[in-house]
Amino acid sequence: MKLYNKYCEGMYYVAKRFITDSYEAEDAMQEAFVKAFEKLHQFNGEVTFGAWLKRIVINKCLDKLKAKKMELIALNEQVMGTVEEDENWSIEDGIGIEEVKNKMEQLPEKYKYPLMLFLLEGYDHEEIAEILNITKVASRTLVHRGKKKLQEALKNLRHGTGY
Incomplete structure (x- = not known):
């Protein structure tokens, strides 16, 4: 119970970023805790317990989204090619984190989830791919294109054209 009490609120917010319905997000978080407790013997301390649990919560959320026929689109790598990382990516001053999150939520799913994992959760492309x-390559491409779409949506927000 100590572990649950320590991490339940934070893990709920992680789940809520992926599943907007609060009941479904809570359900995903609860199922992730059950899975984590069942697999506790596999926790080897390579990462913090919180990071390990967060990964389980995110995977459970993605499983639930897939189960609802909201599958991520598989992309043809020959069409995508490679993408250069845009290290100078930025948004205008005065745009708050809530505006960024709201615009990110409106992106197509194929961009939204990789971008959330990259920008909000801090995962690298290897972790996102897994x-x-x-x-x-697909992770880099989806994150890059997602950033461009997000940046355009935020630019429109400031120039009054909406999204």
Whole structure:
């Protein structure tokens, strides 16, 4: 119970970023805790317990989304090619985190989830590829395109044209 009490609120907010319905997010978080407790013997201390649990919560959320026929689109790598990382990516001053999150929520799913994992959760492309069952090239491409779409949506927000 100590572990649950320590992490339940934070893990709920992680789940809520992926599943907007609060009951479904809580359900995913609860199922993730059950899975984590069943697999506790597999926790080897390589990462913090919180990071390990967070990964389980995210995977459970993605499983639930897939189960609802909201599958991520598999992309043809030959069409995508490679993408250069845009290290100078930025948004205008005065745009708050809530505005960024709201605009990110409106992105197509194929961009939203990789971008959330990259920008909000801090995962790298190798981890994103593993979590979403895509390649690192696909992760880079989806994150890059998602950033461009998000940046455009935020630019429109400031110039009054909406999204």
